[in-house]
Amino acid sequence: MEKSSKYPEGAIPCLDHGFIRLVDHMGGDDAIVQSARVSYGRGTKKVSQDRGLIRYLMRHRHTTPFEMVEFKFHAKMPIFVARQWVRHRTANINEYSLRYSEARDEFYIPKKEDIHFQSKLNKQGREMEKVPDELKEKVIKYFKEISEKSFALYSELSEDGIARELARSILPVNLYTEWYWKNDLHNIFHFLSLRMDDHAQYEIRVYANAMASIVKKIAPIAYEAFEDYVIKGMRFSGVEQNLFTQKIPPTIIDDILGDVIYNIVASLHRNKPKERDELYLLYKKNGGQDSVEDFELKWSAGEIRTGNVREFRELKQKLIRMKNDVSG
Numbered sequence: 001m002e003k004s005s006k007y008p009e010g011a012i013p014c015l016d017h018g019f020i021r022l023v024d025h026m027g028g029d030d031a032i033v034q035s036a037r038v039s040y041g042r043g044t045k046k047v048s049q050d051r052g053l054i055r056y057l058m059r060h061r062h063t064t065p066f067e068m069v070e071f072k073f074h075a076k077m078p079i080f081v082a083r084q085w086v087r088h089r090t091a092n093i094n095e096y097s098l099r100y101s102e103a104r105d106e107f108y109i110p111k112k113e114d115i116h117f118q119s120k121l122n123k124q125g126r127e128m129e130k131v132p133d134e135l136k137e138k139v140i141k142y143f144k145e146i147s148e149k150s151f152a153l154y155s156e157l158s159e160d161g162i163a164r165e166l167a168r169s170i171l172p173v174n175l176y177t178e179w180y181w182k183n184d185l186h187n188i189f190h191f192l193s194l195r196m197d198d199h200a201q202y203e204i205r206v207y208a209n210a211m212a213s214i215v216k217k218i219a220p221i222a223y224e225a226f227e228d229y230v231i232k233g234m235r236f237s238g239v240e241q242n243l244f245t246q247k248i249p250p251t252i253i254d255d256i257l258g259d260v261i262y263n264i265v266a267s268l269h270r271n272k273p274k275e276r277d278e279l280y281l282l283y284k285k286n287g288g289q290d291s292v293e294d295f296e297l298k299w300s301a302g303e304i305r306t307g308n309v310r311e312f313r314e315l316k317q318k319l320i321r322m323k324n325d326v327s328g
């Protein structure tokens with residue numbers, strides 16, 4: 001069987017013969033900010049403000065500005081991966097045609113370390129329990145046997161003049177196909193959130209992770225926001241929130257709330273430095289409860305994190321709501 005083909009320039013190799021590469025793109029972080037300004041006015045100018053705006057959009061799921069950025073990828077993947085990928089309906093796709101061209105002798109053969117037992121808990125997953133080496137060898141042998149045999153039969157039918165569109169259906173789903181895939185950043189983030197997740201099949205995750213590394217370079221601020229709010233962000237159902245409010249004592253919420261107020265003051269001070277005597281007033285204005293002595297101690301320790309003021313204020317509101325729920 002023919003071995004791995006040469007990868008096109010800039011391609012990130014995926015699995016044994018596959019790859020993904022960026023063919024073209026339109027815009028990046030700038031395009032998101034530019035389109036958002038149409039709805040929010042001319043306000044933001046500096047990189048830090050652009051970052052704040054992009055994070056705000058992501059946090060509040062104001063998604064259309066992310067649709068202004070477009071990516072066109074060229075990817076080569078086994079058909080069973082393409083079957084999952086193609087479910088993402090918002091993309092524009094053009095695939096290699098096995099009606100028009102001859103199939104190529106390229107099949108996915110899993111690596112030993114990627115062969116696992118069927119998970120007992122997750123019907124769509126793999127178990128981490130170790131598969132004996134002989135069984136792994138059998139899996140690889142069968143993959144190779146069926147790939148070679150089916151390709152030989154396909155070639156024979158082709159040589160007999162049978163239509164390619166019919167002969168191709170004898171080929172298994174580990175055969176490689178390739179396509180151009182164009183989509184916008186909002187829908188790419190949706191794709192990545194589903195296909196980089198542990199619940200997605202390993203083979204498609206490889207492509208999603210490679211795609212993510214490309215997207216991150218083109219729109220680093222948007223990617224950072226996506227990572228913070230979507231990948232690492234957590235949402236809690238009503239039932240889960242009830243559990244929290246039943247178990248978390250109000251004093252703990254007060255402690256966190258107290259810290260957030262320090263975060264707000266430190267961030268305001270970082271954005272526009274204040275005189276020392278103004279700081280305590282600002283702290284009190286934002287709802288701080290500490291005495292001036294305690295405030296001075298904490299401030300002098302220099303351990304207060306700064307960040308986006310609006311984000312901290314939103315967190316403060318959430319904590320107040322939570323405290324009210326806890327207090328009944």
Ligand SMILES: Cc1cc2nc3c(=O)[nH]c(=O)nc-3n(C[C@H](O)[C@H](O)[C@H](O)COP(=O)(O)OP(=O)(O)OC[C@H]3O[C@@H](n4cnc5c(N)ncnc54)[C@H](O)[C@@H]3O)c2cc1C
Pocket residue numbers: 087088089090091124187190194195199200201
């Ligand atoms: C872990 C995992 C397991 C899966 N298991 C299965 C399975 O067992 N069987 C199976 O069939 N599929 C399965 N899928 C596929 C899944 O159900 C979705 O089809 C796929 O993830 C695409 O998601 P989407 O529709 O949100 O994305 P897209 O098609 O990209 O759509 C993006 C968004 O656009 C909107 N949209 C697009 N088209 C329409 C439309 N026609 N009507 C209304 N809104 C639309 C929706 O809001 C949608 O979320 C699985 C996916 C994952 C990630």
